[in-house]
Each structure stands twice: as C-alpha cells, then as structure tokens.
Amino acid sequence: MLKTLKWVYDLGVRQERVRIAGHLQMRLSHLHDNRQVVEDMLRENANLKKPNKANAERLKFKLEVENKVSELINELFIDQNGQWVPGNPIMFPDDNHKGEI
Numbered sequence: 001m002l003k004t005l006k007w008v009y010d011l012g013v014r015q016e017r018v019r020i021a022g023h024l025q026m027r028l029s030h031l032h033d034n035r036q037v038v039e040d041m042l043r044e045n046a047n048l049k050k051p052n053k054a055n056a057e058r059l060k061f062k063l064e065v066e067n068k069v070s071e072l073i074n075e076l077f078i079d080q081n082g083q084w085v086p087g088n089p090i091m092f093p094d095d096n097h098k099g100e101i
Helices: 002-046 053-077
Strands: none
Touching: 002 053
8 A cells, every 4th residue: 555655656746747847848938939029029129210218128128037037947958968858857856756755
C-alpha cells in the first residue's frame, strides 16, 4: 500500500511538472507574439510627425519586462549545452525525491 501511495505521489509530481512546463512554454510563445506587436507599435510611433514620448517610454518598458520574463523562462528549459529541453523538471531537477515530501 505504501509503494502504491509513493507511486501515485510520483505520478502527481510528474504531471504537475508537465503542466507547469506547458504553461510556461505557452506564456513564452505569447510573449514572443506580443513582443512583435509592441515593436510594430514603437515603429509606428516613431514615424508620426509628433511622436508621443510617454507612449514610447511605456512601450519600451513593457518590451524590457517581456524580454526579462522570456530570459527567465528560457533559463528553466535550456540545459548546459544550450539545447532546449521541453520537459525539463522544474520542481525536482535531480529527481532524487523518490516519493518523499
């Protein structure tokens, strides 16, 4: 019975890792799309006769924040060799927990 309980716990942990990884990858994709939109808005603002400085500063700040979030998410999924690992374990990187809480 204890082995079954440990197996169920490990299964739950693995499922949570997959869920978190999927959520972060989806967020990264949205950030990439949003970054392109913000860059287009900045270009359009720069092409105006009277560029709106407040709007440009807000967009630049938003772009910097999105870049930093993207960097942080990429750090979670890129291994030492620089390769993208889609199922990289986030909660227990060593996977030494073996059912322990």
